[in-house]
Amino acid sequence: MFRVTPLVRNLIIINIVVFLAQNLLSNLHITERLSLWSVQSPYFKPYQFFTYMFAHGGMGHIFFNMLALASFAPILESYWGEKKFLIFYLATGIGAGIIYAAVNYFIGAGSGGIMLGASGAIYGILMAFGMSFPNMEIMLLFPPIPIKAKYMVFIMGFITYALDGSGTVAHLAHFGGAFVAFIIISFWRKQGGNRGW
Secondary structure, eight states, rough: OOOOHHHHHHHHHHHHHHHHHHHHGGGGGGHHHHHHHHSSSSSSOTTTHGGGGGGGHHHHHHHHHHHHHHHHHHHHHHHHHHHHHHHHHHHHHHHHHHHHHOOOOOSTTTTTOBOOHHHHHHHHHHHHHHHSTTTTTEESSSSSEEEEEHHHHHHHHHHHHOOOSSOOHHHHHHHHHHHHHHHHHHHHTTTOOOOOO
């Protein structure tokens, strides 16, 4: 049974409402408007660095992202407080989008497709969880074995990469979210701990 904290619950509700709108109001092109396009695309808008993380590409996509959010984020919200957790969540999500867009622009010559989903922020949460509670044991669903939190983000990253038969998963965004989280947590530690304000 999940003990979902208030802010995490609101984030899950927002994601579900947006997903329903994407599917029920597809004639309004909500998915295209919210997704992050290449900065070289005529469809790119700066607000997409924020909105892309609330849209999803399918039932499995939103299910696993919200499952991870409900599993790990409440502990961080309780540990830090709502304000700090919200800043962290948005920073890792936006940071993942910026890294994805920048690498595609400078290295991929703008060839990256549209990106959507909360995965960048989710990998930020996984990294933060592993750094904040490194020795806490987590029971994985697949395979059902206990693992210390400090190893979890690497195993989750490997599983996501290994199971991506379509090549459509934005692994760069996952890395970006985890990288931004590492920078933020390291900075907070230097400022006197990563507890709530």
